[in-house]
Amino acid sequence: MFTQFKNIDTAFSHIKRFSIFLMLFCAGLSGFAIYKSYEGIKAAQARIYILANGKAIEVFAAERKDNIGVEIRDHVKMFHHYFFTLDPDEKVIQRNIAGALNLADQSAKKAYDNLKEQGFYSNLMAGNISQEIHIDSTQLDLNQYPFYFRCYATQKLVRSSFTVLRKLVTQGYLRNVSRSDNNPHGFLILKWETISNQDLIKP
Structure with a gap:
């Protein structure tokens, strides 16, 4: 049992x-x-x-930190394209400058106002001058915030009789802002300034 x-x-x-x-x-x-x-x-x-x-x-989606360098370079490229790509047409100038000012703070507006007071845009229209820009390289420092950049570019001024090439160097900082249709990368350029703007080929 x-x-x-x-x-x-x-x-x-x-x-x-x-x-x-x-x-x-x-x-x-x-x-x-x-x-x-x-x-x-x-x-x-x-x-x-x-759909294309x-x-x-x-x-595939990626986190912002994975592509931040690419996005900053494209933001800087877009800003310089809008600010320096000009034709002898007042509406084209106003449209491009408005696009540039959406991507930067008052430092860009101040630069625009100075050029306008100096008669730069009036001279473009009077002389039928077109201006183009090509970004050669952009240096970034992502170890500080706001992020620092220095942009090296070549300007091309096309006149009826000759063409002038200029070496352009600018610098500034970027901080994060909300993305929008006018600012797709979500950055704002701060303290933007031109360091050098010298002729490469003189007529």
Whole structure:
């Protein structure tokens, strides 16, 4: 009789251990499944499709810090393109300058006002001069905030009789702002100034 009880107690102990092991296994399996589901959802959210020419193209999202250098360089490029790409047309000048002023603080507005007072834009229109700019390189310091940049560019002034090339060097800082249609990268240029603007080829 005692042997029977002992066998029952042993069987109950085995069942108890098996049940505990089964519960721990199920809990671990459930946790693993939840983790993998979360990873799958995160990966799916990082996958974006855009429609181009009637075709769906898959692109991948990335965190801002991963592309901050690329975005800053493009922001600086856009600003200089708007500020220095000019034609002898008042509406073109106003449109481009407005685009540039959306990307910078009052330092850019001050530079624009100084050029306007000096008759720079009037001379462009009177002389039928077009101005283009090519960004050669942009140096960044991302270890400080606001972020520092120095931009090296080549200006091309096209007149009816000759063309002038100028070497342009500017510098400034950038801080984060909200993204918008007028400021897609979400940066604002601060304390912008021209360090050098010298002729490379003289007529």
